[in-house]
Amino acid sequence: MKYLDEYRDSSLARPLVEALKTSVTKPLRIMEVCGSHTMAIFRNGIRSILPRGMELISGPGCPVCVTSSAHMDAFISMADEPGVRLAIFGDLFRVPGSNGSLAEASSRGAKVNIVYSPMDGLEIARKNPDEHVVFLGVGFETTTPTIAATILAAKNQQITNFTVFSTQKTMLPPMRALLDDPNLKIDGLICPGHVSSIIGSSVWEPLADEYGLACVVGGFETADLLKSLILLARQVGEGRPRVENVYPRAVSPEGNLRARQMVEEIFEPADMEWRGLGILPGSGLKIRDKYCEFDAESRFDIRLQAVEEPKGCKCGEILKGICSPRECPLFDSRCTPANPIGPCMVSSEGTCAAYYKYGRE
């Protein structure tokens, strides 16, 4: 990949590492909110070169990790319905609900297909007219437009055996909830790159203005991440928090208007339950009444049951950034990627999985 290699060029990274050292003039805590950032930071060894005084913590940015047990239970009970087939993103397969996972449901006969795109779910529905296919819409703002486009395609193709169970979430409400929590002290935020490519970098401005949080929208290569950290350290040093964008090759201030319009057409804001954070008003997206024929929740009349999170699991605190995986008594003992107790260990972008893979020392 010709010009992508240049972003990975190590001769570019070395001076940036040095610049980072000199930029950190006071202790600071930076949160990376996106699971893909968490993984990229580990993979590129960025934790090992962090200058003294700079601490990195992971936030609630993996959609799989923040899916509540109540939702997992509802997914599993749908999978158990005769004539229903689920189409899911692979990471959801092993996430535990209060009583088993979709993997277990599928081994007892439930029909679950792992797909790569919501369009694949629609295609399965088209090919199997005597089944009802439910796509589990789990994701943030990057995923929502792909689901909106799929629902429009289902309508155009007049496919009537396809619905979406939307637990789509938006990023700003949980960030506000975290910043309102006096237990969490963070100075800066690496804003999620691909979420921002859809919603635009200007969305983060209220966090800088109201909470004095330094914000930088970052890409996923080493140089992008180092540059993000340098700018965050400088903003904090100068005492001038604002939104900067080091990922202009994918992110504009207003985002992707085409995608946003499509989302607006299909979805409206709704209250949503988050694992570890509870119900956050207006933090979810549900399918508008106009498209209710494609809404699994209204078509199947689903009611969520309140459930307890697994005993001893510290996922909630980890998602809030107030506890690190090593402080969880189950980490690397009862809870491993092969046998996950909580969702942070299941998803490849989950904080516990990242620490397990790269951060055990």
Added chain:
Amino acid sequence: MCLAIPMRVTRVEGDPDDFTISQVATVDADGISKEVRLDIVDHWPNVGDYVIVHAGFAIHTLVEEEAKKNIALLKELADSMPQELLT
């Protein structure tokens, strides 16, 4: 879960203004080629452009110009560092 990766466009089909026909591109990365939908892409891509792909959809077209400009900016940033830091 939603790793969004850049892939090179080798074929484009459809019309940016006509939603009634299929809007797809063939993309390739590391020798693997696949089809992606163009329904929500921000700028209609040309063959040779890179697109960022998420869940089977191109979400953003990376124009070569733009990418090069960014690399130049990073180099400039690196060059502007005091030399003594590099030793």
